[in-house]
Amino acid sequence: MGPIAMQGPYLPDAWLPICVGHVSNPPPRSSDGLIAFSPLIVVNDAVILATVPTNDACLSSGFGPRSGKMHEGIDLKARPASMVFSGGPGVIREVGRASGYGLNVVIDHGSGVSTRYAHFDRLEPDIVEGTVIGFGQALGMMGQSGNATAIHVHYEVLLGEWGARGVWDLVPTDPFSWPAYDPSGEMS
Numbered sequence: 001m002g003p004i005a006m007q008g009p010y011l012p013d014a015w016l017p018i019c020v021g022h023v024s025n026p027p028p029r030s031s032d033g034l035i036a037f038s039p040l041i042v043v044n045d046a047v048i049l050a051t052v053p054t055n056d057a058c059l060s061s062g063f064g065p066r067s068g069k070m071h072e073g074i075d076l077k078a079r080p081a082s083m084v085f086s087g088g089p090g091v092i093r094e095v096g097r098a099s100g101y102g103l104n105v106v107i108d109h110g111s112g113v114s115t116r117y118a119h120f121d122r123l124e125p126d127i128v129e130g131t132v133i134g135f136g137q138a139l140g141m142m143g144q145s146g147n148a149t150a151i152h153v154h155y156e157v158l159l160g161e162w163g164a165r166g167v168w169d170l171v172p173t174d175p176f177s178w179p180a181y182d183p184s185g186e187m188s
């Protein structure tokens with residue numbers, strides 16, 4: 001058991017609309033046209049994560065092939081720009097500017113699960129490598145740094161153990177593909 005950090009102020013939204021305009025790889029929708037998703041997912045049978053770690057957002061791009069490349073996360077857009085929160089408790093493993101991702105943060109949640117948040121405009125002052133973070137703590141404001149054509153957050157759910165290549169050893173997965181967290185103890 002590692003150190004425990006305080007849970008942050010974030011409360012997940014129950015709804016996520018699809019943004020107006022072209023949206024690649026949209027997830028399944030229910031009969032009312034809304035994205036069929038759970039605000040909390042269970043990854044690797046071990047880690048509870050927020051599916052959409054920001055508020056008042058719409059989905060502007062799904063996970064999957066896009067323009068001949070693999071889009072390894074989901075894009076969430078909010079206007080005005082929203083705060084982005086930690087998807088789950090863990091340790092911040094990387095903070096900095098990376099090619100394409102711009103100003104980005106990677107959190108290691110243990111159990112072979114990590115998350116990446118990219119294209120920040122700016123980060124909160126305590127968001128540095130090695131910080132132990134709780135669920136839903138403020139990371140920074142979504143922005144357009146790196147290879148981004150509009151203000152949004154790019155969110156990745158990554159699997160694997162951290163090796164010599166750091167975050168590049170991890171395998172991206174579709175956040176919408178994981179089972180819903182059910183506080184009654186049953187997964188659906």
Ligand SMILES: [Zn+2]
Nearest residue numbers: 073074075154
């Ligand atoms: Zn993206």
